[in-house]
Amino acid sequence: MSTLSPLDRLMPRGYVRQMFCFPSTHADVSHILKTSLAGVVAxxxxxxxxxxxxxxxxxxSLSKPYQSLKDLFSEQDISNAVDYATLKQQHFPPSAFTVPGIIPPDTQPPFPNPAPVFRARLALVNRGFILCVAVxxxxxxxxxxxxxxxxxxSYSRTxxxxxxxxxxxxxRxxxxxQFHASDQRAPASIPELLHVQENIVKPIGSSFHSPNWTTGIFFFPQKTLQSLKQAINxxxxxxxxxxxxxxxxxxxVLLxxxxxxxxxxxxxxxxxxxxIGFPVNFRSRLNPPLSPNYLGSAFVMAVATCLREDLIFAKNASLPSGDMTLDSASISALAKIATTIRTSLHQVDGERVRDVLLYLDAAPxxxxxxxxxxxxxxxxIVSWADQGAYELDWGSIIGKCDAIRLPKLMNKRYPIVLPRVPATADGDGGLEVIVCFDRPVWERFxxxxxxxxFATLRCYS
Structure with missing residues (x-):
């Protein structure tokens, strides 16, 4: 029987959830998804x-497996309410994913207790489908x-x-x-990559009761970011x-x-x-490393600190949109901050991760x-850029997804970098970023x- 690790038990008590948009209208989509999910469960x-x-x-804790495939997978026909071609033309706006029938039951607050580990919902829309997966x-x-x-x-494809x-x-x-085998002991004091939870600091300018939350998705072209990276390096x-x-x-740095x-x-x-804080995947940083496909939680949070005046140095920038010509002072400032972030990432090494895991395991x-x-x-600032979801081939009937989305958010959300969008015949590759602020802050962002x-607004709701 699987058990949760000490790090798993520290994770947020909600769901990792994404919506995957596919243009397939084949009659066998539902059958293939269900039968291939049976392979995953095995x-x-x-x-x-x-x-x-x-x-x-x-x-x-984690219960013994007792549910059935029928509990895990459901479907809904919302083709009268949602048209796929219209969604695609509008860059799949977040508001479209709030239509009833898209999100699986029991995966939105308030969560049941016990709560399911996995739920998936197939929503059939006109000229396509949306697959919502929640873990x-x-x-x-x-x-x-x-x-x-x-x-x-893989099961869907083959x-x-x-x-x-x-x-x-x-x-898990x-x-x-590996640490217990070598008789390593937990640190006596709390490690630097952990802290005791205290009163949450209210971010500057935050408004947690805004009636006017706005969710936006911005696109940073790969070529633009690559050119900026070259100039800074x-x-x-x-x-x-x-x-x-x-x-x-x-x-x-830009975000x-x-x-x-x-x-x-x-x-x-x-x-x-x-x-700021940002997650760091430590699978490759242990010795020996974890599998890059390890299914449990394997990240810690790092922080970076910079002078506010360095970060707001170009608040009055007047360059036209899309003109990425920065003067030497701007390049210098960007390089300074990016180097600070890189240094913080390097500080998440095997020894510091070991201290975190042993301390959590021994905590009373x-x-x-x-x-x-x-x-x-x-x-x-959270990055899902390396998830590789667009590259997944689900087979000739299902194909590859056109977009990965979250629904319109009803709470403040600092940037999430969505999975990297590969270049296609229809458009350049790059990175999409989703944020949610109350409307005045969103406009200033x-x-x-x-x-x-460096970015273009793709859609907002």
């Missing part, structure tokens, strides 16, 4: 289980979620898993057994500095700056520092609530210099 039996939370909310966060992270999709697509699935995808004991090399920064580091521009009063909030039941990561200002210069 490989990953705990999908038939439930998450059980104790009455005092301090303990969480309880206490069993997986976004990388594990992507691995589950990889298994499902009626047999051909992706090298093995026990190491499932083995692997997180700790050339600058770093010109300063005789070692190291480099990634495209992801640079996008994090971080756009957030501060949107939420700050430029007359009073330019001084001081800003600290009466330990004060623990939160992942050092404290930060409440701003988090949209009009901020990083968005105006």
């Amino acid at each position: 490989d990953v039996p705990y999908l038939l289980s439930e998450i059980i939370i104790s009455d005092d909310h301090r303990h969480i 309880h966060h206490c069993t997986t992270d976004i990388t594990g979620f992507g691995a589950l999709l990889k298994i499902w697509a 009626s047999a898993s051909t992706i090298g699935f093995g026990p190491d995808w499932l083995d 004991k692997a997180l700790l057994e 050339q600058y770093i090399a010109s300063q005789d500095a070692e190291g480099w920064v990634s495209l992801g580091d640079i996008l994090t 971080w700056s756009a957030i501060l521009v949107a939420e700050s009063d430029p007359n009073t909030d330019i001084k001081g520092t800003s600290t 039941d009466n330990h004060p609530p623990i939160t992942l990561g050092p404290p930060h200002d409440g701003i988090s 949209r009009q901020s210099w990083p968005i105006c210069q």
Whole structure:
């Protein structure tokens, strides 16, 4: 029987959930998805289980598998309400996914207790379909979620898993057994990648009761980001500095700056520092490493701190939209912040992760609530870019998805970088970012210099 790891039990008690949009209208879509899901369940039996939370909310466990495939998969015909071609023309706006019948039951607050580990809903629309998949966060992270999709697509494509699935995808004991085997002990004090939960810092400019939340999706073309990355790394090399920064580091800088521009009063909030949090997948950082397709939770939170004035340096940028010509001072500032983010990522190494896992494993039941990561200002930027969902081939009948979406959000949400969009004959590849702010903040985010210069608004609701 599968059990939850100490890190799994620290995850948010909700769902990792995505909507996948396919243009197929074949009559066998439902049959193929159901029969191929049976193969997934045979490989990953705990999908038939439930998450059980104790009455005092301090303990969480996984039940024995007892559900059936019928519990996991449902379908709904909403073709009278939703037209696929219209959705595609509008870049699949978030509001379209709030139509009743798209989201599987029991995967929205308030959650039942026990709560299902897995639910999927096939929504048939006019000229296509939407597949909504929800997996309880206490069993997986976004990388594990992507691995589950990889298994499902493989069975859908070939009626047999051909992706090298093995026990190491499932083995939650692997997180700790190597440390116990060498008789390593938990650190006496709480590790730097954890902290005791205290009062949550209210982010600057936040409004948690806004009646006017706006969800927007912005697109950053790959070619634009690649050119910016090249310019910044050339600058770093010109300063005789070692190291480099990634495209992801640079996008994090742009989004971080756009957030501060949107939420700050430029007359009073330019001084001081800003600290953000972001998840770091540690599968490859352990020794020996976990499988890259390990299905459990395997990330920790890192933080980066920079001067606010460095982050808001171009608040009055007047370059026309799409003109990415930045002066040397701007390139220097971007390089400085991106290097800070890269340094923070490097600090998540095997030793620090070991300390986290051993400490969580040894923590007594009466330990004060623990939160992942050092404290930060409440701003988090999450990336699903490497999920690889667009590349999945679900077979000749189902095909590949056109878009991956979340529904219109009704709460504030700092940027989530959606799975990387590959280049096609119809358009350039790049990265989509979804955010949700109350309308005035959203407008300032949209009009901020990083968005105006490097992104386009795809849709909003």
